[in-house]
Amino acid sequence: MATVKILLVGYFKWVRKNVCRASSTVALVRDGKEKIIVDTGNLVDEKKILKALAKLKIKPKDITYVVNTHAHPDHIGCNFLFKRAKVISSEDINEGDKFTFVPADEFFLAPHVTIVQTPGHTAHDCSVLAETTEGKVAVVGDLFWKGLKDKPGFADDKKLHQLSQKKILKISDWIVPGHGKMFRTKV
Numbered sequence: 001m002a003t004v005k006i007l008l009v010g011y012f013k014w015v016r017k018n019v020c021r022a023s024s025t026v027a028l029v030r031d032g033k034e035k036i037i038v039d040t041g042n043l044v045d046e047k048k049i050l051k052a053l054a055k056l057k058i059k060p061k062d063i064t065y066v067v068n069t070h071a072h073p074d075h076i077g078c079n080f081l082f083k084r085a086k087v088i089s090s091e092d093i094n095e096g097d098k099f100t101f102v103p104a105d106e107f108f109l110a111p112h113v114t115i116v117q118t119p120g121h122t123a124h125d126c127s128v129l130a131e132t133t134e135g136k137v138a139v140v141g142d143l144f145w146k147g148l149k150d151k152p153g154f155a156d157d158k159k160l161h162q163l164s165q166k167k168i169l170k171i172s173d174w175i176v177p178g179h180g181k182m183f184r185t186k187v
Contacts, residue, residue, distance in 0.1 A: 001131055002030060002130040003031075003130075004029050004176065005030075007028055009181055010026070010039075011023060011180075023041045023045055024069075024141065026045065029130050031112045031113045034109070036065040037082060038139040040082070041078050043077040043078065046078050060081045064084075067087075067115065068089050070090070088115060090102070090115075109128075112131040112132075113128060116138075120143065121154065121155050121161055127164075127168060129171065136171060136174070137172065137173070137174040137175075137182070138168050140176065142178040144165065144175055144177040146177055147183055169185050172185050
């Protein structure tokens with residue numbers, strides 16, 4: 001089974017009209033030999049991420065995959081830390097200058113880890129599903145911001161966003177949102 005560990009809890013705060021401070025939740029998913037970082041926060045998170053990994057005795061070179069749930073700067077800011085990792089988005093797997101395009105709506109990344117397309121916040125969102133001993137954990141980026149009842153402030157396609165939320169709610173027991181703590185989907 002896979003394990004999911006939150007390295008940094010994300011946040012989103014309005015400072016004043018049209019100005020916010022934000023950084024995504026950064027999660028580590030382990031499955032066998034695979035060490036997967038889901039979203040890498042903002043540029044200002046570099047030291048925090050390195051410290052969280054060091055506590056787990058993991059070096060950036062040990063990370064095999066980075067999954068970007070979408071390409072907003074508050075979710076990809078520290079991708080540069082993981083130079084040896086393959087970088088996955090909803091559309092492709094990137095290794096240096098080589099791009100392999102993903103042909104399916106979902107695919108297995110490791111025996112207990114699946115990448116699922118969940119568009120709505122942007123046209124190119126994906127989520128990571130991990131089968132753990134506590135149930136299925138979905139790391140979803142901005143499909144959910146903080147909790148089950150929060151309504152994300154930004155969605156390119158609100159109907160598609162709602163459909164993706166329903167899809168994830170049906171197949172998961174836990175959600176790691178883009179800007180908050182993990183929460184249970186079923187009461």
